[in-house]
Amino acid sequence: MGSLLFAFLPESFFPLLMVFAGLALILGIISKRTALRFVGGLLLLLLLTPFIVPLFGALPWWIIILILIGLVWCLFRGVLSVLFGREATSHFVGQLMYAVFILPFRFIGYLLGGRRR
Numbered sequence: 722m723g724s725l726l727f728a729f730l731p732e733s734f735f736p737l738l739m740v741f742a743g744l745a746l747i748l749g750i751i752s753k754r755t756a757l758r759f760v761g762g763l764l765l766l767l768l769l770t771p772f773i774v775p776l777f778g779a780l781p782w783w784i785i786i787l788i789l790i791g792l793v794w795c796l797f798r799g800v801l802s803v804l805f806g807r808e809a810t811s812h813f814v815g816q817l818m819y820a821v822f823i824l825p826f827r828f829i830g831y832l833l834g835g836r837r838r
Contacts, residue, residue, distance in 0.1 A: 732770070735763050 746756040801810040
């Protein structure tokens with residue numbers, strides 16, 4: 722999710738983020754592996770930007786809407802994970818997916834079966 726948030730930052734901010742990653746590595750806040758992943762993700766984002774922009778410009782509107790729905794879903798899950806933890810988020814997402822899956826069947830049952838007593 723972090724690399725997705727970097728996509729919304731201006732490119733002039735990336736060297737400052739790399740300096741902060743180095744400083745955090747020196748102070749021992751993050752591990753060497755985490756720092757390399759962070760800087761590598763930033764560099765990959767910088768290298769792929771000229772290809773991503775025309776790709777999204779060529780996509781039909783309905784695919785962009787599906788991508789945005791996926792983005793909102795990932796952000797929603799990330800926020801829940803930060804607030805409540807991984808296990809509670811997994812349980813909540815499972816319950817939500819079940820409710821979304823069963824909703825059309827309940828609607829059809831309501832239309833065809835009427836009200837049960």
